[in-house]
Amino acid sequence: MALLPASDQSGDERYLNELKSSDEDVESLLSAGADIDQLIAAGILNGEENWGWQDVEDVPDLDEAEAAALIGCLAQRWGLDLEAYHDAPNQPH
């Protein structure tokens, strides 16, 4: 892997540049010791994404009855026995 000339860059920046200019694929860079965050910082990987809490920003709050109805309806649709599940001493997984 070619290193860039030493100059105004700190050790970390230099390492990120080495990663960026490397001809290795992601798997090789990781298995050779780079961590995910370094590959993200070097622009090789994209770590940005929307997350679950953003997905539900527009989902309305339900009152108790609505919530119970929703869960009951889904349990029926999916064939789940929730009573048996949450009363089990050791939940199976």
Next chain:
Amino acid sequence: MLQISRIDVKTGLELHETIRGVRRSRFKEVEHTYIEQWLKAHGLSAQFYMGRFYDGVNQADRLRLEPEGKVLVFTNGKDGYFTDPNTARLMTVGDTARGIAPIYAGDRHSPHNFVAYGSLIASDGMASTSVQTARLLVIDDEGRSHGNAALLDTSGQPVPGAQLERLYDKMGDGTMLVSSALMRSLITPQEQESVTERVFERAGISAELAEIAQEIPQIDAATGAAQQQIDALASWTVTQFRAATPGLPGLIKGTMASSSWCERLGVEAIISSNDIKGDDGRLSAPGLKTVANFWVNRKSDGRYGEQAVGPQVKGCIPEATLHEFNPRTKAQAEELAAIASTPVKLSQHYVQQKERQRQWLGSEEDFSQQRSDWLYEVLKADKYGQLSRFSKVNRELGRYLKGKWLDTALRGVNVPSAMAQHHAQLRPWEVCNKALPHGAIVAYYRSPFPNAGAAAIAINNTEIIRQRDQEAFSKQGVAYLPPWTAKNVAITDFDRDANGYFVGYGPTVPDLPQQIRQQLNSVKDRLPSEQYEAGRSLFGRMIQQMEAGQESRIVSADYPLAVKEFVGRNAPEQKPPEVTKQQKTKHPWHEGESRSAATWQAWQATADNPTGKVANAGMILQSLALEMVYAPAEQKEGLLRQVSAHYLKQLQRAGQGKLFIPDDNWLQQRGFPAYHFRERVADVAQANLRLAKIEDPSARQQFVEQKLEAASGLLLDVVNGPNAENLQTAVDSAKSARGIDASIHAFARALSHKPHLLRQHHRDHGNYLNGKTLATNTQEPISWGVEAVNQLYQDVKLPELKNEAFRDLFPKVCAPEQEERASAIARTYNELIAARQMAQERLRENRPEDQQPTLLITSSNGRDLVIQNLQDPQGTLPIWRASGIQPDWDIAIKRDTRASSGVVRFPALLSFTTGAGDRHTQLLGYVAAESVAQHHLEQRLQQPDHALTIQGPSAQIRAPFAQENDADELMARAASFAQESVDSISEDERPAYLSALWRQSDSMGFALKQFSDLVGDRLSSVPEIILTGLQHDSNQSGQIPPGEYMARFSEYSYGKNNETRTCPSVAIVLGDGAEQQLGALSARSVHLPLGTTVKAYIAIEPSGKTARMQVLDLVAAPESSQAASETSNLIAFQPSIESSVAAEGCSTYETEQPAHPPTTYSPSRKELRQWYAIALVNQDEPLKEKILEKGQQLRAFYGTETGILGATPPLEYRHPSVTVSEQEHRHIQQRIAATPMPRPLRTKRPQMELG
């Protein structure tokens, strides 16, 4: 050397840079690549281009590029490589008539190979070699076979099968053995030169020709010794390589080492068939074969180093994170806080850290990896602290500090690492890492770390490899792994993988690995998985028994808790599902599809590697899961409410079909356990409803605990099961068309109930700047570690003096033309750095429009505006090659009153004449904010019916800003410019140029970086200092006569205009230690750090007002004062002055002097090295062995003292237990005294350093 021009694939434009007003193409330079060899072997020359894949790039772009002579041939992740159609055809199909074989087999897998293994084609190295006619032996490493032909040794005798088994033991996925001659040919000229230079220096041979003439016998001996060292270097090096033969398709990748098996079998290389990629079956067929022009390059060598422990690993062992890692992190932060605000201490810390890094990297023995670090060079040379408080130094130290705070907070803990090598002589529960103690119980792993099951538990058995495979044992920088464990537990192969090692327990008996073998003798014929589990379980029992005082064969070492936790989490009842490498699906080439279309399609599928997203999902869920367990009791009910409410909303989404929650059938069809995800999500979602009905506080608490535990278990099952598998699929995405399971990824994302501040903001530029710390919002061990660092972080402003205080370090000794040229170089460099800075700041804004091409529209009256966010998803608009007048275009700009944001407020409509002659109008894009402001569009287009129309404009398509202004490339360009400019200055003129640059504030920084060797030389003495104000009452010493004095850099206060002013000064130190002020330091004199005590010659001028002071040497000050503490620290770590202070007992590593002359002597490591050089020259083998033994003893003691096992001691390190006799000591002293001090070597600044 091959220059590959950079292009933007969407616009086809070559990317440019401007230096000194000259615009030139940007290119990437590669050397020692196979493409160079392939072209040369076939007598071809071709121009290559490379371009990045980004959002919006599509097959329409391929169709535009191909007629322009840019055909996509191979890809390397985001970058595609293009060349002319003829070269592309030869590379992909070959030409039988001309005897040209394609680079990869020209079959249906060709597009797959040119994408999956495209990176190998232009993979550069530090050296390469080619063997005209080479015999190769290919071994089926999985089947342990070499084909049907009998293998004969060089005397024509068949090699017995039992011995061949030993060869197979060495061959794994990624292994290649080569002849010594081939390995030697890959030693670079720089390495050879450095070895020779060092041997000559140690032998006391000067590089001056006149002196050489008097030392011919010594030279002969030293030359022989140097050659031996070069051979030794080739012999112990294990390096990553690429190899190929132009006569056959296929490329070979892996790690190689020399082996006497090659000489024995008369072959150049022995290759594992798994190393060979994309061949047509001929190259990878096991057996002997003779090939022409066998080419090999050397990329990077294995080394014993360190690996940071990242959040993926920490999250799997929270107890070790809390009790073992966080205290160390905190201690590091405390150390950082203690030195952060004192320039001298900070400088010392910097030098110490760099030296430690060098020790780990073994840079004394590794020439190819040495990197220029100007700050280290000048700080190490600055024994008087002359650059203390210099803004240019402070700035760099500040950057270092910021990085250090961040690194401490995010990682904090480093563990030893080594490059993995295959060895079948090891049992599944063993590993062989020479850098770690024999008999240590370790956990090793590689990145990325999917779950705790990927940590392999082992005992370090170095002795078995030393006994059974001396050749393997002699290799440096590597650790040998048993094949089953490497593949099935640690997910490690041998093509450059490095493992990190937690050393948990050390042995108290020397033969612990052998004892373990005996204890596990009963399982030796079982399946490897059973043997491994037997080992893990035995180690677990031993740890428990040790803790109970019933096992005395092991003691705690560096990370006992981490290893214990890994052992526990891998117990059969707790172990997460096994995540192995995923089955790869080749990228398709459909019937009727062109090769280039299929290659492009595969590139598109692999350009955006999802590893970062999947790993992020795993780390976030892991953190949230830990919080559910570790959060303080009083916060748990609130936490459950939040989680339950979030899951209820996700159930709503699932009910609406917006979220898929995997059911058990779906999971089991994919090989997962029946996780009951639906029941568990619903159960947690119901928790709020049920909680409302529980009134008893203790029942509530119990319920909350139970439900949080359930939610935590759910998250960890997602992380350790399906998400871990997705991660493994993601890391292999370049080689497989099988993408990650999007529904699992969506489900994992959906389970995060709140923003995770640490994961979202840990890369923010402002972290640990101006008082801003890393944000966290979870209550679990990793976040607590960060918060502990945050508590200790302080924003410091290092004290600074004006630049003029440093100017007289280099008096003006330059001619006007030198001054002019030096200024021009510095000015250009500063401009390039400023351009980079601007680009970097703009790119930090993450503007989407900067990632896409823009269109510059110029009206007939010469007014410009920029259209961005171009709306042409199919790539059919006639804009992508626009350059010049477009007579059939009309562009209309209006205000969109419904626009949601400013960036889409002024849409531009394009009307043009199609190829069929029709007029067509569609949305082109949006006017850029700068153009909106420049042309006052907000005012001019206030009414919806107002429009700005541009008819027949001139249009110029432009590459994305982010590509034209890649901050890293701009930095590299500035550095290259600086290097080329400075290299063009003759050796004789360098001092003059340094002087010219140093005299201007704007170019002092440039001088410091580019002339650090000369600056370092200058810092060995202090320029004459002028003291003023000696006529005032503040002069307590009076008109002292000229002579040598003990003087201290001090300060005094005086009143002026009702103000108290403090003035830097010099005081005379009296015999009783008291100070008497003498005079003030003139502004342009060097200001040594406050409290620095020196021996100096001082002479007061006849006027009696000023004095001239010449510093002669540093003096160790009394330890009681603050100043003394700074000075003594300086002394303690500055090796250049250790000799002067050793006599005063100030050296860190000096032992106390006995009252009577000793009968034995403890030599330092440096002395041993000098002695060894002499033994080397004299070819005194017994003496060499004896010295090596002493060296190993020193290393062992140093390792014990510092806790860094295997670390190289400092050169001045000695230990009272490592002694030589008086007679031997005298011998050393005489030989060393007879050896002239070597000239300090000027640091070379290579054109392009290779790693």
